[in-house]
Amino acid sequence: MVIQPVLSLRHTIADDLRSQITTGVLKPGERLPSEPQxxxxxxxxxxxxxxxxxxxxxxxxxxxxxxxxxxxxxLRRRLTYEGGALTxxxxxxxxxxxxxxxxxxxxxxxxxxxPSRTLLTEYLCVSHVRESPHSLxxxxxxxxxxxxxxxxxxxxxxxxxxxIAEIREKASARLPTxxxxxTLRISSALAVLAITRVSxxxxxxxxxxxxxxxxGDRADARFTTHHTTEGRRAEG
Amino acid sequence: MVIQPVLSLRHTIADDLRSQITTGVLKPGERLPSEPQxxxxxxxxxxxxxxxxxxxxxxxxxxxxxxxxxxxxxLRRRLTYEGGALTxxxxxxxxxxxxxxxxxxxxxxxxxxxPSRTLLTEYLCVSHVRESPHSLxxxxxxxxxxxxxxxxxxxxxxxxxxxIAEIREKASARLPTxxxxxTLRISSALAVLAITRVSxxxxxxxxxxxxxxxxGDRADARFTTHHTTEGRRAEG
DNA sequence: GAGTGGTCTAGACCACGAG
DNA sequence: TCGTGGTCTAGACCACTCA
Numbered sequence: 001m002v003i004q005p006v007l008s009l010r011h012t013i014a015d016d017l018r019s020q021i022t023t024g025v026l027k028p029g030e031r032l033p034s035e036p037q038x039x040x041x042x043x044x045x046x047x048x049x050x051x052x053x054x055x056x057x058x059x060x061x062x063x064x065x066x067x068x069x070x071x072x073x074x075l076r077r078r079l080t081y082e083g084g085a086l087t088x089x090x091x092x093x094x095x096x097x098x099x100x101x102x103x104x105x106x107x108x109x110x111x112x113x114x115p116s117r118t119l120l121t122e123y124l125c126v127s128h129v130r131e132s133p134h135s136l137x138x139x140x141x142x143x144x145x146x147x148x149x150x151x152x153x154x155x156x157x158x159x160x161x162x163x164i165a166e167i168r169e170k171a172s173a174r175l176p177t178x179x180x181x182x183t184l185r186i187s188s189a190l191a192v193l194a195i196t197r198v199s200x201x202x203x204x205x206x207x208x209x210x211x212x213x214x215x216g217d218r219a220d221a222r223f224t225t226h227h228t229t230e231g232r233r234a235e236g
Numbered sequence: 237m238v239i240q241p242v243l244s245l246r247h248t249i250a251d252d253l254r255s256q257i258t259t260g261v262l263k264p265g266e267r268l269p270s271e272p273q274x275x276x277x278x279x280x281x282x283x284x285x286x287x288x289x290x291x292x293x294x295x296x297x298x299x300x301x302x303x304x305x306x307x308x309x310x311l312r313r314r315l316t317y318e319g320g321a322l323t324x325x326x327x328x329x330x331x332x333x334x335x336x337x338x339x340x341x342x343x344x345x346x347x348x349x350x351p352s353r354t355l356l357t358e359y360l361c362v363s364h365v366r367e368s369p370h371s372l373x374x375x376x377x378x379x380x381x382x383x384x385x386x387x388x389x390x391x392x393x394x395x396x397x398x399x400i401a402e403i404r405e406k407a408s409a410r411l412p413t414x415x416x417x418x419t420l421r422i423s424s425a426l427a428v429l430a431i432t433r434v435s436x437x438x439x440x441x442x443x444x445x446x447x448x449x450x451x452g453d454r455a456d457a458r459f460t461t462h463h464t465t466e467g468r469r470a471e472g
Numbered sequence: 473g474a475g476t477g478g479t480c481t482a483g484a485c486c487a488c489g490a491g
Numbered sequence: 492t493c494g495t496g497g498t499c500t501a502g503a504c505c506a507c508t509c510a
Contacts, residue, residue: 034475034476034477035476035477036476046477050477050478064477064478065476065477066476066477066478067475067476067477068475068476068477069475069476069477070476070477
């Protein structure tokens with residue numbers, strides 16, 4: 001028995017604006033009337049109107065720009081991260097990479113199964129789709145496995161992939177940190193898919209660990225598992 | 237260059253309360269002072285204080301109860317959904333199941349690859365950990381594959397699992413619908429992990445489709461992929 | 473400087489829970 | 492009935508963008 005409360009004002013307003021967006025009355029890229037104007041139109045306070053907009057923002061329908069206005073988000077193609085694949089990000093995207101040298105420590109050394117203070121190379125990657133940031137990745141590789149000259153891209157499957165025998169991926173949903181939100185230019189109320197990916201070679205040595213952040217409104221992750229003849233059990 | 241703005245009041249207050257929770261000054265299960273009291277203590281308006289609490293709520297640190305107060309959430313063991321496994325939910329959990337007969341339609345018939353109006357059995361499952369709801373699943377099975385007498389549990393691996401040759405899982409992050417939030421007793425600001433799982437037999441026939449909702453603050457999904465000898469490519 | 477969104481205030485009134 | 496959180500108001504002032 002689900003109790004259905006009377007819709008609050010902000011939900012009513014959000015529903016109205018949502019239908020205007022989905023029916024095309026408000027077009028992608030278009031600027032909404034200013035908040036005081038909308039508040040007057042709906043005869044509510046600006047606070048209530050802003051609460052309504054916050055709902056749409058969390059759905060990824062509108063985008064707020066301080067000093068400029070609220071805009072209907074252009075429909076972005078939903079991208080799919082392919083789990084278990086040998087390259088972490090769809091290679092057709094434009095990617096900005098920053099390489100840093102650091103030493104393993106805390107959770108990072110646990111993830112990579114290396115002692116503290118082991119030399120690592122970090123690749124900080126921001127992928128873009130048409131000028132707008134799309135996903136964020138922090139990739140860690142033990143220093144002795146990272147090609148020395150890779151200053152503008154991370155090791156490709158040709159370099160590291162052949163070693164990989166097993167990939168473990170852990171997916172979780174959460175809200176972005178303020179840094180992630182500003183890097184990806186998303187609302188901090190929009191859920192992100194956080195994927196921790198650990199790749200190991202045949203000996204069990206971890207050759208790569210990656211932390212991927214995908215905005216929930218435009219990215220999925222897909223995983224495929226094959227079961228041969230009798231159901232093979234996953235190891236505990 | 238990340239711009240670091242001065243922390244807003246609500247963030248400052250949230251940070252203070254967060255540290256009180258993590259250091260144990262506020263203990264799990266404990267009730268926080270009332271909102272007017274906290275507002276007076278921090279010398280802010282109740283609106284601002286509530287905004288601070290909303291941040292903690294989205295992190296899963298506190299729980300709001302209308303008419304009772306705000307409570308520190310008891311630390312719940314983080315559960316892991318095992319991707320690719322032959323049973324959709326950890327079997328040790330207590331599960332409430334409701335069975336319904338319906339006909340395929342729209343997205344559902346696409347998912348199951350059956351014509352519209354095909355007879356289906358729906359299993360609506362709510363799993364519990366110690367009296368509190370933990371995850372939500374809607375599982376659909378073609379009627380002719382569902383055991384007729386299964387009124388209180390869905391087909392087990394012994395019944396359906398042996399048929400399964402391939403499992404495809406799509407994971408996405410979003411905010412819960414109001415219904416999901418009230419069923420799972422979570423804040424509607426807390427991200428959930430939504431997993432769509434389609435299992436097919438060796439002939440490619442879909443034997444089960446499941447929609448799983450896992451609260452982001454207490455559940456992960458884990459996927460393991462093995463690559464034999466030379467890197468096997470995933471099919472497009 | 474004009475217009476926009478971002479944050480905050482000091483209240484009001486309603487809905488829920490428990491005694 | 493009383494204390495709690497939920498929603499809302501009508502302002503104020505600050506920060507950002509653009510001309």
